[in-house]
Amino acid sequence: MNEQEIKNILSIQRKYFSTGSTLNVNTRIAALTKLKDSIIKHETEIQEALRRDLGKSNFESYMCETGLVLSEISYMLRHIRSFAREKTVLTPLAQFHSRSYKKPSPYGVVLIMSPWNYPFLLTLDPLVDAIAAGNTIVLKPSAYSPYTSEIIRRIISDCFDKQYVAVVTGGRSENTCLLKEHFDYIFFTGSQSVGREVMKHAAEYLTPVTLELGGKSPCIVEKTANLKLAARRIVFGKYLNCGQTCVAPDYIYCDRSVKDRLIKEIKKQIQKQYGKQPLERDDYGKIINKKHFNRVRNLIDKNKVILGGKADPSTLRIEPTVLDNVTFGDAVMQEEIFGPVMPILTFDSLDEAIRNINSMPHPLALYIFTGDRPAAGKVMSRCGFGGGCINDTIIHLATSEMGFGGFGQSGMGSYHGKDGFDTFTHHKSIVDKKTWLDLPMRYQPYKKLNEKLIRMFLK
Secondary structure, three states, rough: HHHHHHHHHHHHHHHHHHHHHHHHHHHHHHHHHHHHHHHHHHHHHHHHHHEEEEEOOOHHHHHHHHHHHHHEEEEHHHHHHHHOEEEEOOOOOOOEEEEEEEEEEOOEEEEEEOOOOOOHHHHHHHHHHHHOOEEEEEEEEOOOOOHOOOHHHHHHHHOOOOOEEOOOOOOHHHHHHHHHHHOOOOEEEEOOHHHHHHHHHHHHHOOOOOEOOOOOOOOOOOOOOOOOHHHHHHHHHHHHHHOOOOOOOEEEEEEEHHHHHHHHHHHHHHHHHHHOOOOHHOOOOOOOOOOHHHHHHHHOOOHHEEEOOEEEEOOEEEEEEOOOOOOOOOOOHOOOOOOOOEEEEEOHHHHHHHHHHHOOOOEEEEEOOOOOOHHHHHHHHHHHOOOEEEHHHHHHHOOOOOEEEEEEEEHOOOOOOHHHHHHHHOOOOOOOOOOOOOOHOOOOOHHHHHHHHHHHHOO
């Protein structure tokens, strides 16, 4: 799609938004219902697209992508009327007699740019929130997941006119064209480097943004942890989608006294969950493309591999790999891994672990496995991170009842459920002042009696 076509889409969306059609909550409900029906209708095609792009099994496609989108739609359909309603708030005595209220209003024309690792979920989830809030939307899915981008395009074109929701496919040139345009809100999920570019372009128009980025999310294993259960849940979270998950445990940071026992349990769990020949399993995914395949392979120090390490360039698969005796200076610790490689580092005290984690950029997620509740509370309170779990991994993002997002270098803003609705909404603060009474004290000329009254009202 060329620059003029993109301009035309923005033009017709602005005209449509200006008609006020999306302000009607019934219109939003109808749009979400239509989208839900279309997703259910095309579920098999969605699964096939995810299999071709990322090697995902049908089970994983539904559990981690399609099912979560349907859940978000269902949540919004249950709550949208409440979210969109004006909220009366207390009026101070000095404003007698008035009604004060907050009015949720959509931003207008919204741009949603999504990544390739969960291409269906991370495109459709924010779309659901933006529709619920009453915006018109331009979607830009990733060029790295072309099959999923195509089924998204087909679903959206079946459900919506371009004046309401439009899909722009393509690569870097289309991204550049989009970012040159004036949107009312930009929602971006992806890398930190591209996130910086999005923010620079948004600054040209002072456009508000949400950035869902990533980072090196630590998984702390404290000495009182249930190591068998910890290993099971860590292996699930780390190697899901071949490690290509923004909230995957990037590295294991464990108490030195339990490291050997933890490694033993991790090895057992990898074999139990992925078998002796994971590269030959139909339900084991693949790295998205050759570029990322080579990047991940280059992060594997063969001298530190204690399990896995094999790779198949023909299928873009890398075995679940474990690295031991890793330090913060190693290459694998200099960037987000985003692949099936698990470095294990050790600490001698929890305070040491907290200091080291806080000395690095804030991660998108943090996990701690422990049987010591005060230790968990200490880490949750003192470490800076987007969100996380105690005694589990990843599952904190699989609910519409809590917002999901990072801060600092892992992003800004959040979405899911009410937080998602609010992300795409401006809440107008309005005072409806009655005309039958007009207190004279605020007007010139000011008198001492009026000052006393003002002080009484505003204490």
